[in-house]
Amino acid sequence: MRNFAFPEAALASPQASYVYQSCRDMLTRPSIRTGLLLAGTVFLSSCLKDQVTERYTFFRPVYRTKAEVRSEARSAAPVAVSNPGKLFIKGGYVFLNEVDRGIHVIDFSQPTAPKNIAFIKIPGCVDMAVRGNHLYADCYTDLVSMDITDPRQVVVKHFVEGVFPHRRFGNGFVADTNLVITEWKRVDTVVRSRAGAGMGWGDPRELSFSDMRAATGSAMSSPGVTNGVGGSMARFGLLDDRLYTVSWSDLKVFNTADPSKPVYTRTISLNQGDIETIFPYRNRLFLGSQTGMFIYDASNKDNPTRLGQFTHARACDPVVADDTHAFVTLRSGGPCAGNINQLDVIDVTSLTSPKLVKTYPMKGPAGLSKDGNLLFVCDGSDGLKIYDAARPDNLVLLKTIPLADTYDVIAWNRIALTVAKDGIHFIDYTNPQQAFVAGKIVISKS
Amino acid sequence: MRHTLALLVALGLVAPAWAQRGFDAGKLNGAFGISLLNGEGGVNGRLGVEAGYELRRGLSAHLGTALDYYHTRTVPVYLEIHQALSDKPRRFFAYAGGGLNLAWPLEDEAGSGRIWGMVTPVTYRGGLYSQIGIGRTLGRQAGRGFVIRMGHSFKSFTESYTERVWQGNTWTEAPRSHRYGLGRLDITLQYLL
Numbered sequence: 001m002r003n004f005a006f007p008e009a010a011l012a013s014p015q016a017s018y019v020y021q022s023c024r025d026m027l028t029r030p031s032i033r034t035g036l037l038l039a040g041t042v043f044l045s046s047c048l049k050d051q052v053t054e055r056y057t058f059f060r061p062v063y064r065t066k067a068e069v070r071s072e073a074r075s076a077a078p079v080a081v082s083n084p085g086k087l088f089i090k091g092g093y094v095f096l097n098e099v100d101r102g103i104h105v106i107d108f109s110q111p112t113a114p115k116n117i118a119f120i121k122i123p124g125c126v127d128m129a130v131r132g133n134h135l136y137a138d139c140y141t142d143l144v145s146m147d148i149t150d151p152r153q154v155v156v157k158h159f160v161e162g163v164f165p166h167r168r169f170g171n172g173f174v175a176d177t178n179l180v181i182t183e184w185k186r187v188d189t190v191v192r193s194r195a196g197a198g199m200g201w202g203d204p205r206e207l208s209f210s211d212m213r214a215a216t217g218s219a220m221s222s223p224g225v226t227n228g229v230g231g232s233m234a235r236f237g238l239l240d241d242r243l244y245t246v247s248w249s250d251l252k253v254f255n256t257a258d259p260s261k262p263v264y265t266r267t268i269s270l271n272q273g274d275i276e277t278i279f280p281y282r283n284r285l286f287l288g289s290q291t292g293m294f295i296y297d298a299s300n301k302d303n304p305t306r307l308g309q310f311t312h313a314r315a316c317d318p319v320v321a322d323d324t325h326a327f328v329t330l331r332s333g334g335p336c337a338g339n340i341n342q343l344d345v346i347d348v349t350s351l352t353s354p355k356l357v358k359t360y361p362m363k364g365p366a367g368l369s370k371d372g373n374l375l376f377v378c379d380g381s382d383g384l385k386i387y388d389a390a391r392p393d394n395l396v397l398l399k400t401i402p403l404a405d406t407y408d409v410i411a412w413n414r415i416a417l418t419v420a421k422d423g424i425h426f427i428d429y430t431n432p433q434q435a436f437v438a439g440k441i442v443i444s445k446s
Numbered sequence: 447m448r449h450t451l452a453l454l455v456a457l458g459l460v461a462p463a464w465a466q467r468g469f470d471a472g473k474l475n476g477a478f479g480i481s482l483l484n485g486e487g488g489v490n491g492r493l494g495v496e497a498g499y500e501l502r503r504g505l506s507a508h509l510g511t512a513l514d515y516y517h518t519r520t521v522p523v524y525l526e527i528h529q530a531l532s533d534k535p536r537r538f539f540a541y542a543g544g545g546l547n548l549a550w551p552l553e554d555e556a557g558s559g560r561i562w563g564m565v566t567p568v569t570y571r572g573g574l575y576s577q578i579g580i581g582r583t584l585g586r587q588a589g590r591g592f593v594i595r596m597g598h599s600f601k602s603f604t605e606s607y608t609e610r611v612w613q614g615n616t617w618t619e620a621p622r623s624h625r626y627g628l629g630r631l632d633i634t635l636q637y638l639l
Contacts, residue, residue: 047598047629050486050517057620059613184613195487195517195626 050195059184066142069123069180073144075154078104078116080444084419089410090130090228093151094417096424096441099126103137105151111415111426111438118152123182129236129243130228134259136236136243138164140180143245143254145262157260163252164245225259231408231419232279232318232367239280242301246270246278246287253302265302270294277318284351286326288319293328295351308352310344320370324349325357325392327375329365341365343377345392358393367408369416374398374432376416378406384418384425386432398432401425473500477508477593479636483516485628490516496526496636504530508543517628518555520603521548522575539581547575547601565619566608573602573625577632591638599632 081104085097092109102125105118124140133149134157143160227238237244243254243262249272253265274290285296285304292311296304310328319328326346332339343360364380375389383403388396405421415438416427426439474497481492494512501507508526513519526543549570579597606623 047600048485048631049627049629051627053625053627054622055625056609056622057611059611059618186613195624195628 052193052195054191054193055188056191057186057188060187061181062183062185063179064182065178066140066180069140069182070142070144070156070159073122073139073146073156074120075152076102076119076121079119081116081424081441082444084407084424084443085126086128086231086233086408087410087417087419087424088128088130088228088230088234089412089417090226094424095128095130095135095228096419097125097128100124103128103135105148106424106441108415108417108426108439111428114424114426114439114441116441120146120148120151120154122146124180127234127236127245129230129234129238131238131241131243131256132225132227132259134256136254136256136262138236138245141165143262143264145260147260158262160254160262160264163254163264164247229410229412231410232320232369233277233408235276235278237278237280237285239283239285239298240301242298244278244280244285244298244304246275249273249275251275251278251285251287251296251304253304255302268304279319279321281321282323284321286319286321288317288328290317293317293319293326293346293354295326295348295354297351308348308350308354310346310354310356318367320368321348322370325389326354327368327370327377327389327392329362329368329377331362331365331380341380343368343395345395347392358395360395366406367419369409369411371411371429374411374429376409376411376418376429378409378418378420381405383420384409384416384427386416386429386435388432399429399435401427401435401437474498475500475506475589476639477636478639479593479595479634481512481632481634483514483599483630483632485516485630487517487628492516492632492634494634498528504533504539510543513550514547514601516601516630517626518549518551518570518603518605520572520575520601521550522546522601523548524575524577526577528581537583539583540579541581541595541597542576542578544574544576546572547603548572549603549605565610568605568607571604571606573604573627575599575601579632581634583638589638593634593636593638595632595634595636597632598629600627600629602627 083099085099088095092107094106094108096104096106098104102119102121104116106114107117108114122137122139122144125137128135128137133147135146135148137144141162141164143163145157147155147157235246241257243256245252249270251268251270254262255265256262272289275287277288279286283298285298287294292309294309295307297307298304317328317330319326326348328344328346330340330342332341341362341364343362343365345357347355347357362379363382366378369376373388373390375387377385379385384401384406385397386399388398403420403425407419409416409418414428414430416429418425418427423443424441425437427435428438429435476497478495483490483492492512492514494510496508496510498506498508506528508528510526511521511523514522522545524543524545526541528539528541531538531540549572551570577597577599579595581593581595584592584594604623604625608619609622610617611620
């Protein structure tokens with residue numbers, strides 16, 4: 001700095017010369033230079049920030065009162081299927097859930113030409129069962145019964161309030177007893193924050209629905225009133241004149257002796273979480289969970305008791321059963337934990353100690369159904385597989401119907417109704433080895 | 447924006463300090479260095495190399511690149527100007543530079559499985575890089591020697607992926623991106639070639 005040259009003309013005035021000399025003296029002192037460096041460091045430290053600009057999407061709930069929602073439960077003109085859920089058969093009709101919106105009524109008296117004839121609006125519906133001329137469905141936290149003698153003009157008969165309190169939404173979005181969340185608005189947002197803060201539990205996007213999968217099961221019913229046939233993904237099951245519903249960790253019993261007015265009877269704690277499906281058979285209830293299959297004795301209709309269980313690795317597992325064996329698919333991926341995909345055949349001749357007979361590897365098995373010695377398995381992207389199950393320890397694959405992302409199936413009266421990604425397929429299995437798609441209802445993406 | 451303004455101010459401040467007597471233009475030099483990066487998110491390091499060209503005595507331009515490990519590994523490529531604050535052999539100099547910051551994450555940084563709900567792997571896009579500060583030549587003999595520098599460096603980059611978002615009782619997929627801007631205190635020791 002001492003040899004630093006400066007235009008001499010600028011130093012002509014005494015004042016400028018004084019300022020220049022002062023600055024130079026100051027900058028040549030080591031203590032001053034050190035001080036300036038430290039000051040610079042302090043200044044720079046205010047720029048030591050890790051910042052992140054996040055762009056993401058979340059869904060904001062739209063709340064409505066229960067009174068408003070209930071007033072919408074009614075028949076409507078048929079609408080396109082866009083988000084199918086579980087299905088149920090009664091008579092020549094398929095009742096197909098449109099998740100959270102209601103139920104499509106499809107006439108399949110001619111399987112080659114199924115017709116979507118009506119839509120029953122039931123906000124918040126993900127499950128159903130049909131007993132006689134009455135439909136039972138969940139309407140968010142309530143159970144609703146409807147007279148469906150004429151599916152095009154259903155009559156709402158009765159609400160049983162607050163029986164499904166597990167319809168909750170995580171992360172603080174818990175509807176109170178008078179409100180339900182009916183819609184989710186997409187919000188695209190940009191947030192600037194300090195990097196490393198994370199979203200954690202305060203993330204408004206994090207919503208969980210603990211009771212998303214429900215299904216209906218089939219069973220014998222009292223004389224004069226017949227129950228329909230449900231799929232294996234059901235959380236609703238009919239056994240005689242009792243409706244059984246499973247939630248995350250409990251079993252509820254409803255008395256449907258008067259089909260138009262189901263009466264809540266009791267709740268039985270299952271002492272077990274992750275319950276997903278129920279399959280009534282004879283006077284037994286087969287419950288599927290993410291960690292095992294549980295067998296309940298429903299001889300005392302209002303007080304089922306546990307007989308036995310079969311545990312397995314963590315996976316989603318719908319179950320169907322016959323007199324001697326239970327068939328359980330284990331699926332992993334997506335919301336299903338674990339890393340196995342297989343079909344387990346379990347000997348249930350001793351209900352208190354079921355035993356694994358054999359395991360068959362699968363691609364991504366979901367719902368299944370049994371008709372006589374024929375076993376139908378929805379195997380994800382592989383499609384629908386039809387097995388000869390005359391010897392459960394040696395299932396013989398008879399036919400694979402290639403369908404995209406099969407989800408659930410009900411095999412009944414030579415027609416296998418299969419829900420897949422692109423539609424509901426009506427598969428004629430009169431000759432199982434030459435089963436074919438006789439008809440289809442297309443899913444239209446809205 | 448702040449960094450751009452800071453660069454312009456710095457260049458404006460050092461310009462009047464040009465040495466007036468003679469020039470050693472046209473001289474090439476090189477350096478490699480190791481840096482300590484101290485930021486809000488922790489401490490990490492950078493390994494870099496530079497090639498310089500003397501434009502005139504006391505003023506040189508350098509082209510540099512490095513492996514910057516702060517937060518996520520990136521490769522900055524930058525152009526830098528050095529301005530000597532005296533013409534002594536051991537002298538202070540000011541430096542300022544900027545360029546691009548190319549993302550080159552390590553395998554365990556690339557978001558594989560560490561982000562809940564992630565559907566697609568994380569992809570990275572580079573951003574900008576800048577640095578500014580003061581340095582001092584510690585000694586130079588036959589053109590070789592050591593330099594210590596202290597200043598502020600900044601880098602930015604973006605990570606993007608598709609995630610699964612709950613919508614009531616169903617999943618839906620939506621894009622998500624994080625654009626990081628990381629400012630650090632930068633202390634570098636260089637060996638001149």
